[in-house]
Amino acid sequence: MRVSIKDIALKCNLSVSTVSRALNGDYGxxxxTRTSVMKVAKELGYVPNIAAKELVSQKSKLIGIILNESDGDGEAxxxxxxxxxxxNKTLAIFNYRAIIYTINSNSYIRGEITDIINLRNLSGCIVVSVFRENHPIYEDIKSLNNPIVVLESSILTRICSNINTDEVMGGYxxxxxxxxxxxxxxxxxxxxQNFEISxxxxEGFQKAIEESQLQISDTAIIWSNYTGxxxxxxxHQLIQNNPAITxxxxxxxxxAMGAISSMAESGILVPKDISIxxxxxxxxxxxxxxxxxxVVIDNAAIGVRAAELLLELINGGSGxxxxxxxxxxxxxxxxKY
Structure with missing residues (x-):
């Protein structure tokens, strides 16, 4: 006779709903408790019906990881x-799997992220790439009814959380x-200049400069593209326009690495001739x-916390x-200079 969740609940002296959540790896x-339930399930020979579970829950246990494929002009x-x-490790603890999707920010069409979620019946998404501040993907995210976590943006809704480094402090x-x-x-x-993190x-750079009462020329500030x-x-533009820069x-x-390599080819050494x-x-x-x-970003902490925030939203939490x-x-x- 097939072992059911009720059998496991009876032996563990737990409610059926608690056993179900433990077996599904649900957050919370x-x-x-989960270890005990899994042990009893193994002893009784319980075999989950994955297809039936997904049919009943109408969730795929898949999480979309959204990347901007045009980010960095081709540089990963x-x-x-x-x-x-x-x-991945944090999601796997609760039996979720990640699947990567790429979006071309230059050809993005309104509703594209919604189509991605619906196509694979995703339980939620984590947007790990930066998009310009006024990009339409952010407008779509604001209107989504699906759990989502965004990095490098401050978008916040009831069902959308955001996580990032304290960028102002980092610049400072x-x-x-x-x-x-x-x-x-x-x-x-x-x-x-149209990226929130930039x-x-x-802002952090300006704060430190003003605090020290230094005078910085407008030509000493360049808006580039995050690539080598x-x-x-x-x-080279910076040094040419500001020869006294140290x-x-x-x-x-x-x-920074692209600049150091290029300067080395020109005989300009770091940190002997200039500090970076x-x-x-x-x-x-x-x-x-x-x-x-x-400035070191704690990618381990951000990765774990991003997954945790998404799991909280999936289980009814607020952004x-x-x-x-x-x-x-x-x-x-x-x-030292």
Missing amino acids: VKSA RPAFFELLPHI MATRYLIDNGHKQIGFVNGP NERF SGGKDSI AVFFANDLM IGYDGLFVCKYYNPPLAS KTVRVMPKLFEGKSVR
Whole structure:
């Protein structure tokens, strides 16, 4: 005779609904309870009917991970690859699986993200790529009836949470580190001006500059594109227009690395001739030559928390905003001046 959930509930002295949630890996069931239920289920020889469960619940236990395929002009964003394992591990604990979807931000059509969710009957989505502030995908997200978590945006609805690093603090920390090392002629190479994270990092930069009463020329601030080639082009423009500059804050590590490599080809050495600090704290920073000083984003904490926030929404929770504090990796690309 086929073992049912009722049989497991009777032996565990638990309600059928609690056993069901434990077997389904639903968020909110205590770890000890879930372990006990799984042990009894195994002893009794319980075999779940996956197809029937999904038919009844009308949920696929699939989570969509949304990427911007046109992000970075063809250059992959390394931070994503550091986030994904932590998202996957957290979802797997509760029997959810992640599936990656790419969206071309330049050809996006209103309702596209809704179509993706409906096509695979997704339980929810995590948007890990940055889109420009006025991008139509954000308007669609605001009207969605599906649980969703966005990174690098402050969108908040009853069924949408957002999580990110405290970008203002990160921009402040990077600039403050250069100032504390004696630099007064500082340049800043930022990402696109229509990205929320760019403006927040710039706000942190301005805060540190104003606090130290430094005067920064408009030509010492360049809005680029978060790519290595963007960093390469920007650094030469920056030095040409500001020959007295002694340090540069790049709003991501890719731009900083592109600039350092290009300067080396021109005989400009870091940190001997100019100091550089980046942003993101990619694991490759410590292996770069020289090891790149950077504001470190805690991708492990963000990945885990993003998955947890989505599970909370799936189980009836309300949207919330979470900010994770960054840290500083000093590296060897900044010298005292």
